[in-house]
Amino acid sequence: SQQGEEDPQALSIQEGENATMNCSYKTSINNLQWYRQNSGRGLVHLILIRSNEREKHSGRLRVTLDTSKKSSSLLITASRAADTASYFCATDAGESNYQLIWGAGTKLIIKP
Amino acid sequence: DTGVSQDPRHKITKRGQNVTFRCDPISEHNRLYWYRQTLGQGPEFLTYFQNEAQLEKSRLLSDRFSAERPKGSFSTLEIQRTEQGDSAMYLCASSLRGLVSDEQYFGPGTRLTVT
Numbered sequence: 001s002q003q004g005e006e007d008p009q010a011l012s013i014q015e016g017e018n019a020t021m022n023c024s025y026k027t028s029i030n031n032l033q034w035y036r037q038n039s040g041r042g043l044v045h046l047i048l049i050r051s052n053e054r055e056k057h058s059g060r061l062r063v064t065l066d067t068s069k070k071s072s073s074l075l076i077t078a079s080r081a082a083d084t085a086s087y088f089c090a091t092d093a094g095e096s097n098y099q100l101i102w103g104a105g106t107k108l109i110i111k112p
Numbered sequence: 113d114t115g116v117s118q119d120p121r122h123k124i125t126k127r128g129q130n131v132t133f134r135c136d137p138i139s140e141h142n143r144l145y146w147y148r149q150t151l152g153q154g155p156e157f158l159t160y161f162q163n164e165a166q167l168e169k170s171r172l173l174s175d176r177f178s179a180e181r182p183k184g185s186f187s188t189l190e191i192q193r194t195e196q197g198d199s200a201m202y203l204c205a206s207s208l209r210g211l212v213s214d215e216q217y218f219g220p221g222t223r224l225t226v227t
Contacts, residue, residue: 042203098167099170105153
């Protein structure tokens with residue numbers, strides 16, 4: 001079964017706008033990761049946030065983590081057409097095993 | 113290109129046939145993972161190697177599936193007696209050893225179609 005659940009399932013915005021997508025998970029974790037997948041480049045790691053961190057930035061990406069609510073959000077600022085992709089959150093099971101558990105993803109479309 | 117490579121990229125086979133996929137990880141990575149992904153879903157964990165040892169295997173993985181990583185380098189995933197439900201994208205990823213789960217680098221995948 002999948003641990004992470006992304007919300008919304010699909011998001012369509014104009015180029016230049018900000019995009020926010022959310023992820024909820026069920027069990028305690030060591031860290032949470034966000035990945036992007038498009039047909040051109042496959043699955044690419046974006047950012048990793050550890051359970052003792054609350055916010056992390058990488059370029060136009062901002063990730064937050066709320067372990068009390070078991071949720072995370074990914075914000076992409078000043079979106080570009082190249083950001084069109086599916087975005088997945090992935091978590092470990094929190095017990096020093098290395099299996100990543102994935103949600104079904106948010107499909108993001110950036111309209112020019 | 114020093115990324116993760118997978119071969120073949122596409123495989124069409126008839127139900128009941130055996131298929132084998134290969135994954136070549138990033139050379140200095142000692143961890144290797146296999147996932148399966150169907151349309152509209154996230155990747156589903158299949159199995160994990162640290163060096164040549166297979167340390168985790170999904171409970172959902174049928175005994176028709178077997179994976180090896182001889183000498184801790186490339187890995188193969190074999191599916192015996194394929195079924196139509198095996199049609200999916202098979203992804204391989206590798207990573208460097210860390211204390212906890214770490215970022216994984218994915219290959220382009222092998223798309224399997226079972227007719």
